[in-house]
Amino acid sequence: MKTRDRILQTSLALFNAEGEANVTTVDIANEMDISPGNLYYHFKGKEEIVGNLFNTFDHEFQQILDAPAAGSLNSEDAWFYLYVVFEHIFNYRFLYRNINDIMERYSGINRQFRRLLFHKLDAADAISKELIEKGIMVIPENQRIRLCENIALNLTFWLNYDQLRRQDMPNELLIHQAVFQIMSIVAPHLAEEFNGFYQECATTYEELAAHILQKARES
């Protein structure tokens, strides 16, 4: 693997683990057993590394968000879709856990991240409309707008909230928890015949949580 790619890969891992602000160019070089000078041969500095990582993240995210527009949607698809979206966020969690810091220090990212937020809102808007059309969801229009905002807020800041709460969950469970939290926000607006579906999700989540926590305790 080329040094340039190893730098990106190592940086992402370190940023996710320690937070972008706590990782210096020297740290990245040390972790890879190369010299700082070598790192600066490949990238002008940390900003360029972060920018590269963000662009990859951004590009992939756009594609994920646009995916459901293609196919027809049911309530289980929506659940799976949320899972994919949140997993992608999780893979680049350093961007989210240090969002304000990063947006202040890298002004280029600011604009793009904002655009991504609106993309999230659009996706929530389109999906909620489709669910309403299909009779899966019933909700007054002004509450629907607020619900979409709330979903975007949750997608963007759940990782921060979790960090503040510090429950030290295994990563796998963290993602399930985030998705279930969003499902719970949507649940009161599901048509009555879908209450059962939410309860199934709740049961699935609780069993999974018990199972994962059990495994974590054993090891």
Place this chain on the structure above:
Amino acid sequence: MKTRDRILQTSLALFNAEGEANVTTVDIANEMDISPGNLYYHFKGKEEIVGNLFNTFDHEFQQILDAPAAGSLNSEDAWFYLYVVFEHIFNYRFLYRNINDIMERYSGINRQFRRLLFHKLDAADAISKELIEKGIMVIPENQRIRLCENIALNLTFWLNYDQLRRQDMPNELLIHQAVFQIMSIVAPHLAEEFNGFYQECATTYEELAAHILQKARES
């Protein structure tokens, strides 16, 4: 006014305006027309200033959160209560807009902020229970737990979300918007006879928003 107090006051204003990380001890001293040396005579460093501001914030917040335990509650009280809570957060918004950064760099604050989050959750828990008892709210228990988490998430990260969205709202409207957003999350769980109350709030909010934005455009 004593220099020590002026330092705290000036720091709070600068932190709120520019973000804590972007304000140096020299900036604070310059703003007050005193020397950096003088500032360091009063405080050991920025950490002590931030710590002092946080303690004041924390102390006041604890009292605000505990207030409703005293009196009996109706739906209008809850609305007003939210307003008071959020206004206090807004007054110390630098703590919230740089929450991760601050918690990483000031480990003392980390613990206290986490405690405050649980205090928020407890308040949401107590109030939701009271509203249920009084028949104002109807909600399954597992959704109630998630609703409380969602309210705590909104209280803690709404300012970050708003910043990312960058709507450049007048401050007054920003607070109303946050409170109305939280009301909208609760609304689907209000007993039917309180739907009218939510619609009133919605109308009030929309009129207010139109009024404030009109005034802002004129000036």
Place this chain on the structure above:
DNA sequence: GTCTATATTAAGATAGAC
């Protein structure tokens, strides 16, 4: 492409005069 050695910068902090 990669290394070692060194320069630059900016924030945080202190010493000692007044």
Place this chain on the structure above:
DNA sequence: GTCTATCTTAATATAGAC
């Protein structure tokens, strides 16, 4: 209490040899 002058530290970044 307040000032000026200066030190320390740590991250970022570059020069030049190999």
